[in-house]
Amino acid sequence: MMDWLLPVQNLLGPAWLPIWTVVKIMLIVAPLMGAVAYLTLAERKVIGWMQIRIGPNRVGYFGLLQPLADGLKLFMKEIIVPSGSNKFLFVIAPIMVLMPALAAWAVVPFNAELVLSNANAGLLYILAMTSLGVYGVIIAGWASNSKYAFLGCLRSAAQIVSYEIAMGFALVTVLMAAQSLNLGDIVKGQHGNYGMLNWYIIPLFPMFIVYLISGVAETNRAPFDVAEGESEIVAGFHVEYSGMAFALFFLGEYANMILVAFLTSIMFLGGWLSPVPFLPDSIVWMLGKVAFVLFLFLWFRATFPRYRYDQLMRLGWKVFIPVSLIWVVVVGAWMQTSYWLW
Amino acid sequence: MEKIKDFFKTFLLIELLKGMALTGRYMFARKITVQFPDEKTPQSFRFRGLHAQRRYENGEERCIGCKLCEAVCPAMAIKIAVAEREDGTRRTTQYDIDLTKCIFCGFCEESCPVDAIVETRVFEYHGEKRGDLYYTKPMLLAVGDKHEAQIAKDRLADSKYR
Amino acid sequence: MSFFDVVFYLFATITVLAGVGVVVARNPVHAALFLVLAFCSAAGIWMLLEAEFLAITLILVYVGAVMVLFLFVVMMLDINLVKLREGFWRWFPFGALLAGLMVFEMVWVLGSRQTADVSKAIVHAADYSNTKELGRLIYTQYVYPFEIAAVILLVAMVAAIALTLRRRAGVKSQNVADQVKVKKADRLRIVSMKSEPKQ
Numbered sequence: 001m002m003d004w005l006l007p008v009q010n011l012l013g014p015a016w017l018p019i020w021t022v023v024k025i026m027l028i029v030a031p032l033m034g035a036v037a038y039l040t041l042a043e044r045k046v047i048g049w050m051q052i053r054i055g056p057n058r059v060g061y062f063g064l065l066q067p068l069a070d071g072l073k074l075f076m077k078e079i080i081v082p083s084g085s086n087k088f089l090f091v092i093a094p095i096m097v098l099m100p101a102l103a104a105w106a107v108v109p110f111n112a113e114l115v116l117s118n119a120n121a122g123l124l125y126i127l128a129m130t131s132l133g134v135y136g137v138i139i140a141g142w143a144s145n146s147k148y149a150f151l152g153c154l155r156s157a158a159q160i161v162s163y164e165i166a167m168g169f170a171l172v173t174v175l176m177a178a179q180s181l182n183l184g185d186i187v188k189g190q191h192g193n194y195g196m197l198n199w200y201i202i203p204l205f206p207m208f209i210v211y212l213i214s215g216v217a218e219t220n221r222a223p224f225d226v227a228e229g230e231s232e233i234v235a236g237f238h239v240e241y242s243g244m245a246f247a248l249f250f251l252g253e254y255a256n257m258i259l260v261a262f263l264t265s266i267m268f269l270g271g272w273l274s275p276v277p278f279l280p281d282s283i284v285w286m287l288g289k290v291a292f293v294l295f296l297f298l299w300f301r302a303t304f305p306r307y308r309y310d311q312l313m314r315l316g317w318k319v320f321i322p323v324s325l326i327w328v329v330v331v332g333a334w335m336q337t338s339y340w341l342w
Numbered sequence: 343m344e345k346i347k348d349f350f351k352t353f354l355l356i357e358l359l360k361g362m363a364l365t366g367r368y369m370f371a372r373k374i375t376v377q378f379p380d381e382k383t384p385q386s387f388r389f390r391g392l393h394a395q396r397r398y399e400n401g402e403e404r405c406i407g408c409k410l411c412e413a414v415c416p417a418m419a420i421k422i423a424v425a426e427r428e429d430g431t432r433r434t435t436q437y438d439i440d441l442t443k444c445i446f447c448g449f450c451e452e453s454c455p456v457d458a459i460v461e462t463r464v465f466e467y468h469g470e471k472r473g474d475l476y477y478t479k480p481m482l483l484a485v486g487d488k489h490e491a492q493i494a495k496d497r498l499a500d501s502k503y504r
Numbered sequence: 505m506s507f508f509d510v511v512f513y514l515f516a517t518i519t520v521l522a523g524v525g526v527v528v529a530r531n532p533v534h535a536a537l538f539l540v541l542a543f544c545s546a547a548g549i550w551m552l553l554e555a556e557f558l559a560i561t562l563i564l565v566y567v568g569a570v571m572v573l574f575l576f577v578v579m580m581l582d583i584n585l586v587k588l589r590e591g592f593w594r595w596f597p598f599g600a601l602l603a604g605l606m607v608f609e610m611v612w613v614l615g616s617r618q619t620a621d622v623s624k625a626i627v628h629a630a631d632y633s634n635t636k637e638l639g640r641l642i643y644t645q646y647v648y649p650f651e652i653a654a655v656i657l658l659v660a661m662v663a664a665i666a667l668t669l670r671r672r673a674g675v676k677s678q679n680v681a682d683q684v685k686v687k688k689a690d691r692l693r694i695v696s697m698k699s700e701p702k703q
Contacts, residue, residue, distance in 0.1 A: 120633045
C-alpha cells in the first residue's frame, strides 16, 4: 500500500518508525480537530434550524469561517488563574480532559487497513481511556476552588461512574456477539450477505439504545449536561476557565462526541460495511454513519430539556443497568441456540 | 391493562420520539429569522424608542416645565430645573433623561400636557461611555428636530384612539 | 541497556516516586492523585510484561472507578491536618515495625525458589490473546475460587447497602415513578362555561 514511501524509509533508517508513527498520529489528530471545529458550526446550524432560526451566517459564506473566528477569539483571550486555586492542577486539568479523548483514537479503525494500532484488546483500551476523561473534570472542579465548579465536578464524577457500568454491559454484549475485543474484528463479524441485516444493531437493538444514551451521558451532553447546567450552576466545572484553557475542555468534549459516534457505528452499525450487498464497502459509509450519529446528538440537544439530577441517577441505576444485565443473559442464551444468525 | 400500556409507553420512549419528530419537522420549516441590519420588522406608530423634545412650527420649544413627567417617571430618570425666561414664559433650564435608568414605559409621553416629550421610533443608538447615554436638553431637542416629520405623523395616526 | 530496560526503569521510577508522594503529600487530594499516577505507571510495567488485559483492567477498574469514588470522598472531607499529624512520633515505632515486616515478607516471597522460575517471560506469537487465555483459566481451572470471590463481593455490597439504607419519616423526596405515571387528566380540569356578559 505504501510502496512509494520506500525510498524515504531507506533514507531515514532506524529513525523511520518513530517518525512515521508521529506522521500517522498527526494524520488522525489534525482532521479530528478540524472535525471538532466544524462540528460546533454544525451544532449551531442544526439547533438553529430546529428552532426555526438560520444559525450563524455572518462570518464567511454560510457561516463557514465561524469556527475559525471563534478559535481566534479564544486564542487571544487571557487565561485567568484564580488566586485561590491550586495552580498546578488548575493548569493540568484541561490537558487531562483532552489527552484521553485523543489517546482513545489510537485503536479506532477507519477501514479494514487504516488503523494506527490494531490492538487485540482495543475495546478494553477504549473503555479505559474514556474512563480517564473524568479526572480532568474532577481536578478542574476541585482546583478552581469555586463552589459551582465543585458541584459540577461532583455531579460529573457520579454521573460518569454510573453510566459507565451500563455502557460496559452494552459493550459486553457486542464482544459476546463478535467474540473479539479487536475493533476491526468486530466490524468484520458484521460482514455478511444481507448488508444491513448482518449488523449487530438487529440482535442488540436494546443495547444500541442503552449505549447511545449512555454515550450522551458520558460526554456530558444535553439532556444529561447537569455537570455544566448553565441555568443552575453557571457552567459547572469549567466556570473559572477562560481563553485557550476553556477551549481545551471544549475540544475534549467534542472529540469525545465524535469518538462515541465512531464507536457506535463500529459496534452496532457495521463500521465501513455497506448497508446493501451490491455496493462496495468503503470509508465513506463509516463517515456517513458517524455523521448520522452525531446528528442524533445534536437532535437530542435541540429536543429534550435537561434531566433532573435524581431522575438521571434513577435512569442509570434502575433502568439501564437491569436492562443491560437482562440482555447480556438473553444474548448468551440466544447464542447457544441455532437461531443465532449473526 | 392500563399499567402495562403505560409501561410500554415509557419504556419504548414513545413520547421522546414524538418530541424528536416535532423538532425534526421544524428543521425543514420556513425560518423566521430577521437578518437585522439588512431586514427590519415593521414598527408600530406607538413604538417607544429614544426620547425627543418637540418644538412648535415657529421654532418655540413646547416644554413648559410642569414637571409632570419627572413626577410620573417610575425609574426617576428625568431631572428638570425651571426658570422664567426674559419674555416672562416658564421654561426649563435643565431637562435631562438618564437613558441607562429609563425603562421606556412611555409614562412621560402620556403625562405631557403639551406633547413636548415624546418617544421616537429610534432604537439603534449607542454610547461608548456611560455619559453618552445621559441626554441633556439640547441633545433631546436635536433628536426632535431630526425626526419631527415622523414624530408628527405618528402622533396624528395615534390621535383617533385617544 | 535496551529500549525495553529504559522504559521499565522509567515506569519503575515514576511508580516509586508516586508511591513516596502518596505517603508524603500533606493534601489528601494530592495523595489520591499520586496514587492514580502510581496505578498508571504500574499498568505501564504490566504492559511491558505483555499482560495487556491486566494492565488495562487496572486502569479501568482502579483508576477509572475506584479512585474516582475515593477522590469524590476525599474532596468532600474537611480534614484537619494539624490534628492528623499529631501523635506521629508516638505511633512511629509501631509503623516502622509494620513496614519492616512487610519488607521482610516481600523479600522472602520474591527471593524464594518457587517464584524465581516464573520470572522468565514466555514469548508468544503476535496474535496471542491473553484475554482469551485468562478467561479460559478463570472459567475452567479456577471457576470455584472466582465464583466464591464474586459471591463474597456481592455479600459485602448487600451488607453495605443494608447498613446505610434507612427509611426516615417526613422526608420530602420525589417519587419519579409516580411522576412519570401522571396523566393530563390528573392535573388538568377543563371547565366549559358560558361567557359572562360585559359589565
